[in-house]
Amino acid sequence: MSTDRRQFLGLTGAGLVGASLSCTSPASAAAFAAASDPAAKVVSQGPGKHSLPDLPYAKDALEPYYDTKTVELHHGVHHLGYVNGLNAAEKQMAEMGAKEDFAGTKIAAKAMAFHGAGHLLHSIFWTNMAPKGGGKPEGDLAKAIDRDFGSYKAFLGLFTAASNSAEGSGWGILGHDRVHDVLRVLQAEKHENFAVWGVTPILVCDVWEHAYYLKYQNRRAEWTKVFMDHLVNWEDVSRRLASSRS
Numbered sequence: 001m002s003t004d005r006r007q008f009l010g011l012t013g014a015g016l017v018g019a020s021l022s023c024t025s026p027a028s029a030a031a032f033a034a035a036s037d038p039a040a041k042v043v044s045q046g047p048g049k050h051s052l053p054d055l056p057y058a059k060d061a062l063e064p065y066y067d068t069k070t071v072e073l074h075h076g077v078h079h080l081g082y083v084n085g086l087n088a089a090e091k092q093m094a095e096m097g098a099k100e101d102f103a104g105t106k107i108a109a110k111a112m113a114f115h116g117a118g119h120l121l122h123s124i125f126w127t128n129m130a131p132k133g134g135g136k137p138e139g140d141l142a143k144a145i146d147r148d149f150g151s152y153k154a155f156l157g158l159f160t161a162a163s164n165s166a167e168g169s170g171w172g173i174l175g176h177d178r179v180h181d182v183l184r185v186l187q188a189e190k191h192e193n194f195a196v197w198g199v200t201p202i203l204v205c206d207v208w209e210h211a212y213y214l215k216y217q218n219r220r221a222e223w224t225k226v227f228m229d230h231l232v233n234w235e236d237v238s239r240r241l242a243s244s245r246s
């Protein structure tokens with residue numbers, strides 16, 4: 001891809017946050033792609049119509065590495081909370097607009113960013129894992145990792161270190177920077193604050209304690225190692241890179 005085309009794509013591509021706040025996912029099998037792929041063309045159903053996407057596998061399918069109880073709570077309680085919070089914030093924004101009473105805008109906008117980012121990142125997170133996951137990436141993703149980090153080992157060290165040291169509603173993130181067509185390892189501390197505008201997350205590891213505490217307690221490094229060794233779905237990550245580049 002030429003530099004000009006990269007810059008063109010970067011400047012015209014849909015921004016991550018814009019996509020997360022404006023797209024609305026119907027309750028269907030396509031909901032994950034709609035909610036988590038900024039390149040997906042999603043027709044808005046109106047404010048407050050987001051729904052929790054079904055898991056792309058059985059809730060016990062990631063055993064023994066990701067336990068059934070944590071998946072149940074993480075998906076059915078925590079992720080659902082983001083969906084409900086996003087819907088509430090969108091409805092509040094719409095109501096304020098209709099009444100032309102904008103006193104609650106700061107609170108609603110903050111809630112929309114927090115819950116919208118949570119919904120988007122969790123939707124990516126679930127599809128980033130698969131039964132019999134792990135191993136190493138292949139194809140264009142492997143080439144991009146070698147080009148941008150030097151080696152898979154170097155990437156693994158950076159991604160794991162970013163995940164292990166994140167604070168708060170934290171995430172380790174591998175993202176594709178559409179402006180420069182380069183992969184970046186990022187760390188989210190407050191997940192509504194995206195570190196680099198225009199970066200599309202393609203691999204995300206949830207390191208807020210609800211994601212792993214039942215099974216791994218305070219051993220976060222064990223959780224992130226298991227995530228990379230046994231859960232990561234490289235086919236999904238590759239698809240996301242290709243989607244971001246196209």
Ligand code: MN3
Pocket residue numbers: 074078122206208210211
């Ligand atoms: Mn979580």
